[in-house]
Amino acid sequence: MSDNLPACPACSGAHTYEMGALLVCPECGLEWSPSEETADESGSKVIRDAVGNVLADGDTVTVVRTLKVKGSPTGIKAGTKVRNIRLVDGVDGHDIDCKVDGFGAMQLKSSVVKKA
């Protein structure tokens, strides 16, 4: 049964509904996957890298594919090491807060990194 859908992780809106495998919040427009992001009913969240390793605050990760960065001709190259990540409830799947050498503070998606 799906009568007890979780509240929106972004705005805590209670009017979430299912759309295929995703949950959708009509209040802020967030779409998220409950199976990937919700570890258990205590609300702790598991964030996994591109190959399924569980990430934690302070981990060092490697970027697995080149990422476009506004204002940079090269972007962040695949293979770039990012140290001391911090897991956040980011918007749009950007769930890693970090500092990238040469770029400064930014948020990345966990799906584009691999635990080093």
Ligand SMILES: [Zn+2]
């Ligand atoms: Zn919401």
